[in-house]
Amino acid sequence: KYLISFAWASVLISFAVLGGTMLLIIPGILLSISLSMSIYVIFMEGKKGTQAMAASWHYVKNYWGQVFWRILAFGLIVFAVSILYLFIMMSVIFMKGGSFGVDLAESVKVLPIFKLIQLAMQNFLFIPLGIIYSYFIYLSLRTAKAGVPETDVENIKKRIVVFVVLGIFVLLALLIFATFSIYKYLPMFFDPNSPVSLAVPSSAGLYPLLELFQNSF
Numbered sequence: 001k002y003l004i005s006f007a008w009a010s011v012l013i014s015f016a017v018l019g020g021t022m023l024l025i026i027p028g029i030l031l032s033i034s035l036s037m038s039i040y041v042i043f044m045e046g047k048k049g050t051q052a053m054a055a056s057w058h059y060v061k062n063y064w065g066q067v068f069w070r071i072l073a074f075g076l077i078v079f080a081v082s083i084l085y086l087f088i089m090m091s092v093i094f095m096k097g098g099s100f101g102v103d104l105a106e107s108v109k110v111l112p113i114f115k116l117i118q119l120a121m122q123n124f125l126f127i128p129l130g131i132i133y134s135y136f137i138y139l140s141l142r143t144a145k146a147g148v149p150e151t152d153v154e155n156i157k158k159r160i161v162v163f164v165v166l167g168i169f170v171l172l173a174l175l176i177f178a179t180f181s182i183y184k185y186l187p188m189f190f191d192p193n194s195p196v197s198l199a200v201p202s203s204a205g206l207y208p209l210l211e212l213f214q215n216s217f
Helices: 002-021 026-034 038-045 049-060 064-099 104-108 111-144 150-190 207-215
Strands: none
Touching: 002 026, 002 038, 002 049, 002 150, 026 049, 026 064, 038 049, 038 111, 049 111, 049 150, 064 111
């Protein structure tokens, strides 16, 4: 029940944010923050779809800046930890394969270990902490604001629907553009007479592509 509501709300939010992003990006950022509490409304209040999105919008309204900076601060902390971890990883690889003259293949052996640690940090540290952190933001907003008036719900839902419809049109436009582009340019890759043809014998190497690059200047 909750998973279906969550999946449906996620689809609607994606379309709404996509529609807002096409309006000079900033509306998309505003929408992503305004609708960021929808998941908690679904699981904690039992609301569905646009109702959960409208409640999230209502909670964040007038607190958008505070929510944005809190989410940004958490993101910057995660980014800083990731950069520090990357620095440590590169330092270990450099010491094993660089400064001490050890074979590079020996240093590469540690990469799977670092990858495993990175995945563990992401799945068992950053993501859970992000969910808990956002949950406390939701609780603060819910405490600070009363329930959503029915009239406000309808007005907010209308705005959300506009952005969702816009996002659907944008996605359809992108799909149509991609389809026409593939239809127009794909045949040239299989045309032996085309300078970028995939049908050119392997003995020709990269020469056709280099020739095309030179002729473009």
